[in-house]
Amino acid sequence: MNISRPVVAIVGRPNVGKSTLFNKFAGKRISIVEDTPGVTRDRIFAEVEWTNKYFTIIDTGGIEPDSQDVILSQMRNQAMLAMDMAHVILFVVDGKSGMTAADKEIAQILRRTNKPVILVVNKIDNKRQFDDVYDFYELGLGAPFSVSGANSMGLGDLLDEIVENFPEGLDTEYDEDIIKVAITGKPNAGKSSILNRILGENRVIVSSIAGTTRDAVDTYFETGDQKFLLIDTAGIRRKSKIYEKIEKYSVIRAMSAVDRADVVLIVIDAEQGPTEQDTKVAGIAHDEGKACIFVVNKWDLLTKDNKTMSNYKRDIRSKFPFMAYAPILFVSAETNQRMNKILETVIQVASAHSKRVSTSALNEVIGEAIMLNQPPSDKGKRLKIYYGTQTDVKPPKFTLFINDKELTHFSYTRYLENKIRENFGFEGTSLKFEYKQKAKKF
DSSP states (O other), rough: OOOOOOEEEEEOTTTSSSHHHHHHHHTTTOSSSSHHHOOOEEEEEEEEEETTTTEEEOOOOOOOOOOOOHHHHHHHHHHHHHHHHHSEEOOOOOOOTOOOOHHHHHHHHTTTTOOEEEEEEEEEOOOGGGGHHHGGGSSSSSSSSBTTTTTBHHEEEEEHHHHHHTTTTTOOOOOOOOOEEEEETTSSSSSHHHHHHHHOOOOOOSSSSSSSSOOEEEEEEETTTTEEEEEEOOOOOOOOOOSHHHHHHHHHHHHHHHHHOSSSEEEEETOSSSSSHHHHHHHHHHHTTTTTEEEEOOOSSOOOTTTHHHHHHHHHHHHHHGGGSSSSSEBBTTTTTTHHHHHHHHHHHHHHHHOOOOOOHHHHHHHHHHHHHHOOOTTTEOOEEEEEEETTTTTTTTEEEOOOOOGHHHHHHHHHHHHHHHOOOOOSOOOOEEEEETTTTT
């Protein structure tokens, strides 16, 4: 992974307010904020801008140095990985509860990183609490910053200090040349395993406990000249099965991850097949005009013959008739089977999603289509298409200028769409059409 942008990691023991600070910096609710320790299990990424400088901030699960619990120990490993990636580390402690033995152990770990560490005493909500800050000098990390994440106090000075500590030579400019990919699907379909394979390292917690990934996790990486932002979404569950507030947040976040993405991977468990929930996610992605790829994971677990793949494709096409444009990949994150195809296909569909065709080439195709199949007519009046032009990308949108909107029919629009796809590709992306009525003299 090659990050040229400055990276800031927020670390500390559980429930000191790391996610509240993260959300304030990010300017939106990304991390789950709850009173339950250990809610933020994976590292959460966001892009932050301060004084015209852009950097990536990572929220980590709380560090409990001696915990043997499986999830907690993995959270500790994730926090260590975040610190390893970071150029600046924010060590957050709780000013209300005071210094703990765990704070001292974490401070020892941080001193060994040889990186700039900014000590942040959170939950200092009024002047009467300022005396509580002095105890933290004992950690040996320099003068602490007193802040209140909940009340946004002291955050400007803290951001100034963060930016001051960036090493020279890093890119702090805004970069639009990134393909944003959301990985969606039911719990335990293997989304995190797919992400880990793509990245080539164990970056997201993987366990057999359904719902382990509660947050949407942003991971930047580069391969060749192409930059990617991978968003590993929390599994989308049926609403009737959502009992905790935390799970409700996760569903909303999965939807927002689709909204943020250019390309959506719809991960299907090969053993379970497409489900109603998969259809809903795909429908959202389609309606929002995202480029889409079906990724059938755990393909190694099926007993196959020479018709298994073609039958499976037919099943997907029948359940997602509105997405005939989306490629279907059969992979196994466990055995690495065809995993290299995922990024190749992502690049292809992202290119189609942002493709522009010239007005002259488009009208040549429309003209040929009309000659082969005349537009519909009603009561002796026939639809006339004067000309068309592409008016947008992501998704590609075509505006057709016609004589009468009432003569348009979805079947003829579908016919034109098929002809445009035959000539220009556009695999993986929906196409949008708009009709504008022109005066007769035109």
